[in-house]
Amino acid sequence: xxxxxxxxxxxxxxxxxxxxxxxxxxxxxxxxxxxxxxxxxxxxxxxxxxxxxxxxxxxxxxxxxxxxxxxxxxxxxxxxxxxxxxxxxxxxxxxxxxxxxxxxxxxxxxxxxxxxxxxxxxxxxxxxxxxxxxxxxxxxxxxxxxxxxxxxxxxxxxxxxxxxxxxxxxxxxxxxxxxxxxxxxxxxxxxxxxxxxxxxxxxxxxxxxxxxxxxxxxxxxxxxxxxxxxxxxxxxxxxxxxxxxxxxxxxxxxxxxxxxxxxxxxxxxxxxxxxxxxxxxxxxxxxxxxxxxxxxxxxxxxxxxxxxx
Numbered sequence: 677x678x679x680x681x682x683x684x685x686x687x688x689x690x691x692x693x694x695x696x697x698x699x700x701x702x703x704x705x706x707x708x709x710x711x712x713x714x715x716x717x718x719x720x721x722x723x724x725x726x727x728x729x730x731x732x733x734x735x736x737x738x739x740x741x742x743x744x745x746x747x748x749x750x751x752x753x754x755x756x757x758x759x760x761x762x763x764x765x766x767x768x769x770x771x772x773x774x775x776x777x778x779x780x781x782x783x784x785x786x787x788x789x790x791x792x793x794x795x796x797x798x799x800x801x802x803x804x805x806x807x808x809x810x811x812x813x814x815x816x817x818x819x820x821x822x823x824x825x826x827x828x829x830x831x832x833x834x835x836x837x838x839x840x841x842x843x844x845x846x847x848x849x850x851x852x853x854x855x856x857x858x859x860x861x862x863x864x865x866x867x868x869x870x871x872x873x874x875x876x877x878x879x880x881x882x883x884x885x886x887x888x889x890x891x892x893x894x895x896x897x898x899x900x901x902x903x904x905x906x907x908x909x910x911x912x913x914x915x916x917x918x919x920x921x922x923x924x925x926x927x928x929x930x931x932x933x934x935x936x937x938x939x940x941x942x943x944x945x946x947x948x949x950x951x952x953x954x955x956x957x958x959x960x961x962x963x964x965x966x967x968x969x970x971x972x973x974x975x976x977x978x979x980x981x982x983x984x985x
Contacts, residue, residue, distance in 0.1 A: 677830045678765035678856065678929065679803055679963055683707045685796035690788065692779030695753055695867070695891070696740060698884030701775040703757075705792075708768040710802045713927065714761060716743065716751045720774045724749050729758060731925040731948040738880055740777075741922055741941045752777045755921035755941065760788035762924040763859035764797060767804060783866035783890040785917060789859075803964030807928035811957055815946045820938040822919075822947050831856060832930050834919060837937040838912040842870065843897045848912035855920055856929065864906050865914040868892035871900070919944050926952075928960075 688705040708715075714729040727733060727745045735744045742752035757778050761769065763785070771778075781787040814823040831854040839847045852861060869877065869886075871893050877883045883891075892910065893900040907913065915936075922944040923930055936943070951957050 677931075681710050681767045681800040681802050681804055682765045682797050683709075683768040683800060684766065684792065685798050688791055688795050690779050690781065690791070692781050693885035693890070694775060694777030695780035695783075695885050696882045697752075697775065697777045699775050699777065701773065701777060701779045703774075703778055704772040706770040706772060707798070708770050710768060710800045712768040712770075714758075714767070714769050714771070716754070716771045716773055718749050718751065718774075718776070719772045721749055726770070727751055729754065729925055730927060731922075731945055731952070734925065734945050736942065739877070739882055739941075741918075741925070741945070743925075750776055753780065754778050754925075755918050756781070756783075756785045757788055757921070758924045759859075759863070759917050759921035760785045760792060762920055762929070763789060763856060763863060764792055765856065765929070766792070766797065768800065780867075780885060780890045782864075783892070784864045784914070785921075786864040789863050803962070805928065806961040806963055807926065807930060808959045808961060809930065809932055809951055809957065810959065813947060813950050813957075815943050815950060817943060820940070820943060822934065822936040822939045822943045824947060824951065825933045825935065827932055829933075830931055832920075832923075832932065832934070834916050834934045834936065836912055836916050836919065836934075836939070838915055839938060840870075842894065844894050844899070845911050848909050850909050850912045850916065852913075852916050855916075859920075862913040862917045862920075865910045865917055866890070866892050866906070867914060868894065868911055871895040915939065923948070 684707050690703045694701050715726040717726045718724045725745050727743050733743045735742050737752055740753040741755045742750050744750045809826050812825050834852045837849045888901050922941055926948050
């Protein structure tokens with residue numbers, strides 16, 4: 677388990693289309709000091725305040741996860757980038773973004789993770805805080821559900837079942853043990869949709885930037901992507917990727933077990949809301965008693981760090 681806070685060595689720029697807006701977006705990732713956390717800031721807007729990457733600031737959205745500040749400025753489709761940050765243990769980061777949506781890249785978290793590793797991370801000189809969830813929680817929506825179960829393991833595992841009444845996906849099930857250690861099992865799995873659903877999606881004003889370069893499209897008994905699938909169970913693994921990205925909006929590396937069937941962004945965020953609705957549900961453990969726990973009001977990018985070896 678990662679115990680130290682982590683940021684990136686230097687600025688990294690990602691450019692690409694927003695999946696739903698179709699806009700050309702540039703996201704610049706900037707190193708941040710200890711105890712800062714993860715924030716987005718809209719550089720295309722005047723006098724906007726940063727948006728914390730937190731379940732508290734999510735708003736309902738179709739087919740993505742969206743966060744907002746009190747001014748109503750939003751950033752959507754944050755889940756794949758949040759998965760990348762979770763997987764690499766990044767706890768402090770500022771994301772400067774010149775539009776309302778994180779670039780979709782190839783539809784997975786692969787490009788984010790590849791570039792983050794290529795450019796390097798730095799281990800900071802203070803410990804993370806550990807969240808201990810004390811009880812089991814379950815959120816139901818018809819036949820869909822997501823459940824959290826505490827256990828004595830010091831990692832997160834996700835048992836996910838995906839089932840469609842179609843000719844291609846049908847039913848897939850996958851158990852990801854130690855999600856942070858084994859993120860490579862799911863990091864390159866892409867978002868997907870059925871061809872017959874596209875008309876409805878377009879009518880909602882979504883997927884304006886969607887293409888076979890950033891999504892799998894299923895048509896009957898086949899997919900339309902020439903390169904085929906990256907793995908046989910790519911669909912359920914992508915859902916796990918989404919789930920982990922959303923869970924990281926808790927602000928912690930959650931430990932325990934998630935069991936999910938036909939879940940989605942809304943169910944995962946409802947689960948976080950349920951867990952945090954009462955302080956009786958959890959305990960926050962400070963791994964380093966020397967940490968100053970006062971909230972940082974200003975962004976500062978200088979801190980004492982050591983290079984991760």
